[in-house]
Amino acid sequence: MTDIKLLETGILDGDRMVLARAITLVESKRRDHRKSARALLDRLAGKTGDAIRVGITGVPGVGKSTTIEALGNRLTSAGHRVAVLTVDPSSSRTGGSILGDKTRMHTLAANPDAFIRPSPAAGTLGGVAARTRESMLLCEAAGFDVILVETVGIGQSETSVADMVDFFLVLMLPGAGDDLQGLKKGVLEIADIIAVNKADGEGRMAAERAAADYRSALHILSPRSPTWSPPVLTFSGLKDTGVDALWDQVLLFQSRMTASGEWQQRREQQRVGWMWSMFDTRLRTALQDRPELQALSHQLEVAVRSGQLQPGSAADRLFEALLSREV
Numbered sequence: 600m601t602d603i604k605l606l607e608t609g610i611l612d613g614d615r616m617v618l619a620r621a622i623t624l625v626e627s628k629r630r631d632h633r634k635s636a637r638a639l640l641d642r643l644a645g646k647t648g649d650a651i652r653v654g655i656t657g658v659p660g661v662g663k664s665t666t667i668e669a670l671g672n673r674l675t676s677a678g679h680r681v682a683v684l685t686v687d688p689s690s691s692r693t694g695g696s697i698l699g700d701k702t703r704m705h706t707l708a709a710n711p712d713a714f715i716r717p718s719p720a721a722g723t724l725g726g727v728a729a730r731t732r733e734s735m736l737l738c739e740a741a742g743f744d745v746i747l748v749e750t751v752g753i754g755q756s757e758t759s760v761a762d763m764v765d766f767f768l769v770l771m772l773p774g775a776g777d778d779l780q781g782l783k784k785g786v787l788e789i790a791d792i793i794a795v796n797k798a799d800g801e802g803r804m805a806a807e808r809a810a811a812d813y814r815s816a817l818h819i820l821s822p823r824s825p826t827w828s829p830p831v832l833t834f835s836g837l838k839d840t841g842v843d844a845l846w847d848q849v850l851l852f853q854s855r856m857t858a859s860g861e862w863q864q865r866r867e868q869q870r871v872g873w874m875w876s877m878f879d880t881r882l883r884t885a886l887q888d889r890p891e892l893q894a895l896s897h898q899l900e901v902a903v904r905s906g907q908l909q910p911g912s913a914a915d916r917l918f919e920a921l922l923s924r925e926v
Contacts, residue, residue, distance in 0.1 A: 601635040607642050613680075613742045615714050622716055625733040630888060640733060643740040648866070650682075650739045653849060654760040656750040656786070657770030662796045663749050664703040666770060666836035671704070673842055674745055675712040682738035683707070683715045684731055685749040714743060732763055732873050761789040762872050765856075765865060766849050771795045771813065773805035787813075788820055790829050792848050798833035799840065806833045826859045827852055885921060895920055 601624065609617025625636040657663050664685075671681045683704070707713050716734060735746050750760045761767045769790040787793070793813050798806035813831045822828050830848060834841025856862040886892045896917055902908035 601632070603635060603639050603642065606639055610643065610737060610741045611646065615741075618714060618737060618741045619716065621737050622718075622730075622734045625730045625737065626718065628884075628887075633884075636733065640736060643736065646740040647736045648739060650735075650744045650746045651766070651849065651853060652735060652746045652748065652764040654748045654750065654764035654767045655770065656760065656768070657796075658772070661770045661772050662836045663770060666794075666796060666834075666842070667747055667749060668704040668707045669836045669839045669842045670846065671707045671713050671747065672710065673846065675707075675710050679712070679745050680743045681707075681710075681713045681745045681747065682735075682741075682743035683713065683747045683749065684734055684738070685715065685717045686731070686751055714738065714741075731760075732876070735763070758789060763869055765862065766852055767791045768845070768849075769793050771809060773797055773802050773809045787816060789823065791823075791827065791852055792829050792845070793817070793831045794845055795831070795833045796836055799835035799838045803833075809833075824856065824859075824861055826855050826861055882921070886917075892917070892920060 606617060606621050606624070610621055621636075621639060624632055624639065627633065627636070655663055655667060667683055667685075671683060674681050704715060708715050716738075718731070718734070731748060735748070738746055746764075748760055748764055767790055769786055769792070771793055773795060793810075795806045795809045795813070810831045810833050817829060817831065832841065832844055832848070834845060836842065853862065856865070886896060899908065899913040899917060903910050903913050
């Protein structure tokens with residue numbers, strides 16, 4: 600049986616081992632664990648919400664881990680406590696994931712003022728672990744005042760992570776000509792800043808050219824906020840140059856959005872979005888928890904696959920069975 604009080608005390612004391620166990624609890628799919636996780640989050644509700652939540656995305660190879668480590672070390676040196684929630688790509692066939700983030704950010708992992716938690720994406724939209732939202736709350740309750748959420752960045756929709764953070768950082772590589780051709784307009788529309796990495800050595804000029812191209816692209820898009828026009832910066836995570844400027848933009852963004860009231864509005868929208876996300880999760884969980892519905896869903900999948908039943912009709916039958924609690 601889960602000792603909720605013990606977990607609560609350990610989290611409030613900033614015990615990273617207890618925090619890790621609590622996150623494992625909220626990630627569990629067991630019904631009793633889900634109930635305990637909700638009870639724990641309810642007890643901690645008044646101790647959350649004070650951190651700055653930053654989402655970070657970019658294609659593989661853009662240097663997300665290097666950037667996060669450089670930024671995290673800078674922030675802890677300045678007195679912050681930083682939690683990094685990274686999402687590893689899960690195998691679509693086996694569901695397995697590498698979970699190697701601590702080896703990619705070894706200096707930050709050893710930092711007593713930092714906490715790194717890798718979680719498998721497990722097919723979640725946007726490469727965001729299903730319980731990332733709850734993990735953020737636990738980290739905030741444990742006293743971490745900056746939460747960095749790294750997404751997989753493999754071409755899936757990134758809207759889900761942008762909707763759960765205060766500030767959304769999109770990392771880009773030099774060579775904007777090719778990048779712009781394949782860049783999704785939606786990613787630019789939800790970015791609060793675009794940062795071109797690897798602006799060092801021979802890549803510096805290419806990074807500057809890429810930044811100019813991204814600025815031109817942003818001019819034809821309507822920003823998410825009338826208060827903020829997303830800037831485009833260049834930096835080098837490897838050489839640790841220009842990283843301070845990235846964080847300065849986060850703080851400037853927070854100041855302007857707080858003054859306009861939009862910071863609070865985003866937080867309110869986040870909470871409502873979390874509610875509906877949890878509702879969707881509950882529906883899927885209800886199917887998994889009832890063997891008769893699992894059997895029906897399998898039958899319907901076979902019928903849809905063979906063309907004997909239309910997807911919409913199959914969905915209606917499954918929904919009606921869920922509501923009636925009868926098969």
